[in-house]
Amino acid sequence: MNPLTPREAARRRLLDTLRREGPMARVEIGQQLGMSPASVSELTASLVDEGILVTEETGESAGLIRGRPKVRLYFADTLGSVIGVWTGFNRIELRLVDSAGRNRASRHIEHPLRNLEAEELMDVLAEAIAAFARDTNAPNLKAVGLACQGYVDTRDGIVAWSPVLGARDLPLASGLNRRLGKPVLIENDASAMAFAIAQRHSELRSGRTACLMVGDGVGLGFLIQGELYRGARFGGSEFGHVRLRRSGPQCRCGGRGCIEAFLADYALHRDAQLIDHRPAPTVLIPGEDAMDAIVAQARAGHPALANLFREAGEVLGDAVGILIQTLEPDHIVICGPGTRAMDLLRPSFEAALESQTIPELRALATIQVVESSMDLLTEGVVMQALRELDLDLARLRAA
Amino acid sequence: MNPLTPREAARRRLLDTLRREGPMARVEIGQQLGMSPASVSELTASLVDEGILVTEETGESAGLIRGRPKVRLYFADTLGSVIGVWTGFNRIELRLVDSAGRNRASRHIEHPLRNLEAEELMDVLAEAIAAFARDTNAPNLKAVGLACQGYVDTRDGIVAWSPVLGARDLPLASGLNRRLGKPVLIENDASAMAFAIAQRHSELRSGRTACLMVGDGVGLGFLIQGELYRGARFGGSEFGHVRLRRSGPQCRCGGRGCIEAFLADYALHRDAQLIDHRPAPTVLIPGEDAMDAIVAQARAGHPALANLFREAGEVLGDAVGILIQTLEPDHIVICGPGTRAMDLLRPSFEAALESQTIPELRALATIQVVESSMDLLTEGVVMQALRELDLDLARLRAA
């Protein structure tokens, strides 16, 4: 979090690339990062010294090209492990990775989390994480990263507000830390998603990327040059609670006409139920099956349902329009489970977008839809935990 | 525009502080910027060498304190001058400053600019600037900075779209450059305003500051750590054209329900005319007097007019809410002529803001209203031109 020394910044860039791209030879690293071979050599020497990087042992030749064979560097996978967690409304997603970032195990648990008391919630989470660590025999667990919905203060480890929680200002990181005895990093889930997606698409790591995640809610992760934009306190914003229609449907935040109230799964599901004249839905968060059924009906031509998606598309278009006019991003990514109905949303989405932005402005941003599973959330938060650890390791050694 | 070398960055920080704070001794500069006296000495030596800075000649003692007296450094005012320009709809505002940033002369011209042909517009502007330069005998004119409404591509000197212009993609900087033979820097007016205001309020230069300018239109300048946020292409955004009410009043961009269509002077004036059952207004841009009259009537209790301002305040609240939920700024500044009616806007403004943001989020940003004359626009753009020149000078010498 503190400003990085030039050395630390270079170190981070190097390790970031290596994590993303896998084993690389020193020359390749130099080319990719625009550093001289001398600098790479110097930097990697200390990283190998510290045991963070390992040199490829295989004497295997490069094959067709002549010349001295490349010696590739890769992450040591024996320095410990990290657990990544995502918490939904009634689901906990877990992932164990080793220090090289490789997936070692994953699990998900169905467990209602909504409106638990603060202490109870943390007990449940801590127990789930501890059990996962026990069962997977997590070798030398170094840290836990947790992605969740809501306004998350990453620096202080506090969740100021979340649709999952009754409580406000929950000191989640310290609470879990006390229970688990490990450092805990928390992050807004849309931010974690944005980060993970940008790791996989190089073009998203340059310029400004706004990543709109549509699913249980609507979140926004914003990246500048591949780094998460941090506002005054929180990271990703609960962009879904921007109010777009003054007298729109009810939102779970208590307001009316929020973006979420049109686009989120719970909203679509609720409205679909109402259309069918069924009683008000008891399931607050519909399952994937229920959503698929609604989408299928709409695709088949059910007029009222199709209209629901038309309206949702329009709101999505307005939302993206606001993003374009405010942040002027180079890239806009629409991701999350909500993209399953993108074909239904698209016509009204595009019309709404076009009607409120001038072409010159719209042309600046590439808009892409990225299918992204909830896996990416744990991946994103685990990546961030790992790179914090990279830094800590160096700082510990320096002290 | 290119990335700065560490040296250039330090140089810029030093010169920025000196321009803002006036003459300073080397120790003071060191304290303010967190640099060692050694570094300051080294850096200032070359700046004095280059003739950019001058050391105070007065042998006058510091007075009460004993010790070696401070020798203060200040900008040379003989290195040339810069003209700053703002173009409104029917007004051109001009300002001449010397190389030290001190105001030497200013003038404004009433001249209808709206919907002129591109060449004609540039002729008019160039002639106004040239005449001003002639009349003020501008000593060694080094550059011209111009602030205008619209989507301004500062790097390429192009105005992609502007409410003033019929034409799109007007190469304004190069056009004026050809006519005047001087480098021309163009900038969005809300950005220039944001920059100028931040120069005067130190707290706005740390963290993120969103500056909403309400006047002829509604613009947004966004600063991160005192530097203008640059989007993919344009600087400040025409935030006024974010659509907030789908079936709202007509906006001059062609759309309906844009923020501007409620808040801008032209919109309030037009709607006030309609209320009075007068014929559709012929003056597109009302003068200050006309606006004052409307505000006075509303203050006096004219119900329909008061309602106009109530609605405008609500839209302003929604707009600030969007800014808070998207950018999460540390500071929000509302400025421009539109603040004249802030007392009328405030009740509905605050209600709207509160209804759509959670208190934790709202508490992050200080919201302040800054009375700001249009002078500040030319000041802002002149400042930016001067600091570009600081760099150019060094780069020229280096080459």
Added chain:
DNA sequence: CTTATTTGTTCATCTAGCGAATAAAACACC
């Protein structure tokens, strides 16, 4: 006149990065 105090400069040192020379490890070719 001496001393204390504050300001500004000089100098040796440190970090970070780089170009150039050099070493190392393979293949290609005679």
Added chain:
DNA sequence: GGTGTTTTATTCGCTAGATGAACAAATAAG
């Protein structure tokens, strides 16, 4: 098999930029 060629990696000396510490300068207080 020896010799050159090619590619990779390391070493070394140099430079930019910043700094702490010693030092020089200029004043007020006593």
